[in-house]
Amino acid sequence: MTWRGITLSRFPSASCFIFLCRSSFLFHVLNGCFGDAKWLGSMAGVATGEVGLLVTDTFPLMPYFWGMVLNEESCKSMEKLFTTLAETEASLPFLAKEEVQRGIRCLAKCDIGEESSAWNRCWVLSPVGDQAVVFFVDFGRCASVPLNSLRKLDREEFWEIRPLAQPFMLEEGVFPPQDIRRQILVGKLKGPSQWEPHILKFVAKTG
Numbered sequence: 001m002t003w004r005g006i007t008l009s010r011f012p013s014a015s016c017f018i019f020l021c022r023s024s025f026l027f028h029v030l031n032g033c034f035g036d037a038k039w040l041g042s043m044a045g046v047a048t049g050e051v052g053l054l055v056t057d058t059f060p061l062m063p064y065f066w067g068m069v070l071n072e073e074s075c076k077s078m079e080k081l082f083t084t085l086a087e088t089e090a091s092l093p094f095l096a097k098e099e100v101q102r103g104i105r106c107l108a109k110c111d112i113g114e115e116s117s118a119w120n121r122c123w124v125l126s127p128v129g130d131q132a133v134v135f136f137v138d139f140g141r142c143a144s145v146p147l148n149s150l151r152k153l154d155r156e157e158f159w160e161i162r163p164l165a166q167p168f169m170l171e172e173g174v175f176p177p178q179d180i181r182r183q184i185l186v187g188k189l190k191g192p193s194q195w196e197p198h199i200l201k202f203v204a205k206t207g
Contacts, residue, residue, distance in 0.1 A: 026198065029123050030163075032103050033137055039162045053185045053202065056139040056165045060178075063170040064199070066140025070184065074164065081138070081161045082118070089119045092151040100127045100147050105159065107151040110136045110143065112182070121153060138164040169193055171201040 030037040053067035068074055085107065095106060102124055110120040122134040131144045140163075171190050187204040 026167075028103075029135060029137060033105050033121075033123055034159055034162065050186070050188050050205075053168065053187075055180055055183050055185060057141040058175045058180060060176065061174050063174050064167065065169070065175065066165045066167055067185070068164050069166070077161050078164055081121075081164070084158070085119050085121070089151065092153065094148060095150045095152055097147050100124060100132050100150060102126050104150075105153055106134070107153040108132075108134055108136075108143075108145045108149060110139060110141065112139075119151070121158065124150075140165045140167060167196075167199045168202045169199050171203045 027037045030039055052070040054070055056066045056068060058065040068078070089107065092107060095104070100106075104124045106122055106124065107119050108122045109117040110122070111117050120136050120138055122136045125133040125135055125142065127133075127147060128144070130147050132147050132150060133142060133144050134150075135142050185202070185204050187202055190201040190203055193199040193201055
């Protein structure tokens with residue numbers, strides 16, 4: 001599978017994970033899902049200081065991760081979005097195989113840890129055989145799901161809330177081999193990365 005000349009493996013790998021953090025990729029996702037990419041430019045302007053981050057995805061032995069900033073605004077957005085999706089999911093039709101094309105906005109089951117899953121917003125990267133590689137915009141996660149499991153999610157009301165998760169990087173060190181999704185990290189934001197300004201540097205509190 002390729003994306004604008006960059007080859008991605010069928011199942012997500014380290015190279016795929018790094019690619020998902022890049023501004024060029026996120027620009028296309030934001031334009032395709034939300035109609036503009038203003039959110040991308042606003043990342044560098046997020047205030048520094050102490051925060052709590054709900055980790056949504058990491059890759060072992062790398063400094064990059066995706067997380068949700070835990071504040072009043074994000075918690076309200078999270079509750080509103082997930083409640084709406086849970087209430088309407090059963091009434092949404094499944095996409096026909098020929099409808100599953102790169103750039104389609106849809107709904108798919110996302111692994112949220114501890115052997116549980118939930119329906120979440122996603123964007124199709126590419127159909128691959130009887131599977132589709134999708135990007136879950138609210139978790140910063142790429143996954144391969146069955147083509148026949150995708151539901152339509154094209155009404156604009158489902159896309160009024162901007163992505164809940166955003167990319168970060170540890171200022172020092174890397175993540176351990178263990179899965180730490182759904183854990184809360186407390187620490188300080190130290191401003192944008194010099195290479196990708198939308199990725200904020202994070203220093204976890206110790207002790």
